[in-house]
Amino acid sequence: MAELTHTLSRGSSVQIDETLCNGCVLCMKACPTKAIRVRDGLARIQGVCVDCLECVRVCPRGAVKGVTPPYSDLKNGEHYVVSPSSVLYSQFGAGFLPNDILLGLRAMGYGYVHDQSYTSEIYNFALELYIREERKKPEPKFPLISAICPVVERLIAYRFPSLLEHIVPLATPREIVTREAKRRFSDKNKCRPEDVSLLHITPCPAMSSQLMEHSLHDASNKDRAIGISAIHERIRQKAQEQAMEQDRVLHYSGGVGVGWGKSGGEIAALNAQSLAVSGLHESIRYLKKVEMGLLEDLEFLELRVCTEGCIGGPFTVADRYQAKHLIERLVRMFGEERRVKYNYVLKLYNEGWFRSQWKRVPLESGSPRLSISENIERQNKIEDLIRKLPGIECGACGSPDCRTFAEDVVDGIARLEDCVCRQDRGRREVAREC
Amino acid sequence: MPDLERRFTIRANDFVNAGEVSLEIQSILKHIGFNPALIRRISVCAYESEMNVVMHGGDGEALLKVSPNSVTLVFTDQGKGIKDIELAFKPGYSTANLKHREMGFGAGMGLPNIKESADSIEIHSEEGHGTTLNIGFELEGDFG
Numbered sequence: 205m206a207e208l209t210h211t212l213s214r215g216s217s218v219q220i221d222e223t224l225c226n227g228c229v230l231c232m233k234a235c236p237t238k239a240i241r242v243r244d245g246l247a248r249i250q251g252v253c254v255d256c257l258e259c260v261r262v263c264p265r266g267a268v269k270g271v272t273p274p275y276s277d278l279k280n281g282e283h284y285v286v287s288p289s290s291v292l293y294s295q296f297g298a299g300f301l302p303n304d305i306l307l308g309l310r311a312m313g314y315g316y317v318h319d320q321s322y323t324s325e326i327y328n329f330a331l332e333l334y335i336r337e338e339r340k341k342p343e344p345k346f347p348l349i350s351a352i353c354p355v356v357e358r359l360i361a362y363r364f365p366s367l368l369e370h371i372v373p374l375a376t377p378r379e380i381v382t383r384e385a386k387r388r389f390s391d392k393n394k395c396r397p398e399d400v401s402l403l404h405i406t407p408c409p410a411m412s413s414q415l416m417e418h419s420l421h422d423a424s425n426k427d428r429a430i431g432i433s434a435i436h437e438r439i440r441q442k443a444q445e446q447a448m449e450q451d452r453v454l455h456y457s458g459g460v461g462v463g464w465g466k467s468g469g470e471i472a473a474l475n476a477q478s479l480a481v482s483g484l485h486e487s488i489r490y491l492k493k494v495e496m497g498l499l500e501d502l503e504f505l506e507l508r509v510c511t512e513g514c515i516g517g518p519f520t521v522a523d524r525y526q527a528k529h530l531i532e533r534l535v536r537m538f539g540e541e542r543r544v545k546y547n548y549v550l551k552l553y554n555e556g557w558f559r560s561q562w563k564r565v566p567l568e569s570g571s572p573r574l575s576i577s578e579n580i581e582r583q584n585k586i587e588d589l590i591r592k593l594p595g596i597e598c599g600a601c602g603s604p605d606c607r608t609f610a611e612d613v614v615d616g617i618a619r620l621e622d623c624v625c626r627q628d629r630g631r632r633e634v635a636r637e638c
Numbered sequence: 639m640p641d642l643e644r645r646f647t648i649r650a651n652d653f654v655n656a657g658e659v660s661l662e663i664q665s666i667l668k669h670i671g672f673n674p675a676l677i678r679r680i681s682v683c684a685y686e687s688e689m690n691v692v693m694h695g696g697d698g699e700a701l702l703k704v705s706p707n708s709v710t711l712v713f714t715d716q717g718k719g720i721k722d723i724e725l726a727f728k729p730g731y732s733t734a735n736l737k738h739r740e741m742g743f744g745a746g747m748g749l750p751n752i753k754e755s756a757d758s759i760e761i762h763s764e765e766g767h768g769t770t771l772n773i774g775f776e777l778e779g780d781f782g
Contacts, residue, residue: 364674365674366675366677440692448727476773492661495664495678495681496657496660496661496664496676496678496681496682496685497682497685497751498685503765524691566674573705574671574672576670576672576706576777577641577667577706579670579671580641580642580670580704580705580706581641583666583669583670584641584642587644621739
């Protein structure tokens, strides 16, 4: 099969409300890819956004928002398959079990409800098989990095391209769900998979952007993603009505699938030297460590940019610590093992079920590519400029820090006169001379 | 004359900031746009050398020299020097103390790792007079 290039989504779910933004520096300073500048008193995104939504979290005025399509945009129908992230199970308090929630979704009129937590358990076994295969290679790419968090994937592609080959190359649960849910539904209902639309219910803006940009494999332009926060209230109503009718079982997974959304979910049952890290800055710190070759004893590294994992995602409703507590209870209730049978997954694995024909490539900034000599010259100019700057990292010039400001001046998108401290120093010198 | 030159200070036993110089070097190389595999090799050498200076070298400095066809790292320190250089390159040989080992260092893989990752390596050391380590990388073509 020809290798296809994995075009990572460049889409961003971040929108800035100009009527609320007062041009402060908080979002600009929080951005891990330095993609934001403040110009004419307003924050603007002008670089590569990895959809981590750190800017949304730090904005005190609610001007920076992560946007999910509203519920009213969605059409229900028999050909609509819905697949909720397992994070949904932690969003309704202790009164609702996963099955109640899935029954609620079914009652909302969707033709088929696909329990994503079950797919995650299948994937977890496949991951273990892949790690075993990697151990046998002469130069294993350890630590392998989880492919679950799409922001981590984009951060690596943009800031740590040498680590792209460390990302687990299997098709991810969200890709498998996209393929399998449609196939199963179309088999059962005698229709073509192409005619089936899939609705993902997700805590994650990056996953939603991935889908909207058509860079989620096997997804079609009829598929949609909606934030948990946009559909939460309706599910609660329906789940409450359904709670009495416990006749149907839609939830199949054990504790591993249910706990998938919290930090450590992927490694809970994994037989490998593994570690789970969550939070944007901690994840970046670990990526730097891997790049320096410091974690080669580790076989698998789970990274999620949201603190505590996907249960702390921007489109969640419940408090992340309460959600974590609830998930831990559910994990105890459903058992800490996978309910999937090993031999079943082994068969699927050998049949190529998890194979992905996509190759991950670096995410480029889009600015013209300079030669090494040109770049050396540029770096020297930047270094000379930095010496002229105060180094107090105030951000008042509209760039996130003095170094980035120097880069912006050299690249012609800012002027040295924009440095407020230099203006002030100039004024004071003039005053002294008078 | 190299086209780009940067100097960094490394402090003895400063485990809080240890690794920062290597990160800075890594970030400069990324900005210049060398290929990721080369940056990775250089980063490994920079980190191992920096830790050697922090643990054994007393105060020292790192010098980064970049030209379109080569990258050179020079680590100079005023530490106790290396008694037997050949032995120091033997995998697993270490003079690290208990404190270093408790922090997870001192596996005796520093110099062997550097040797494996670098294109050329030159070391001068005299007992009681410090060590100079010169690590060279050659680049093929304009994009490394």
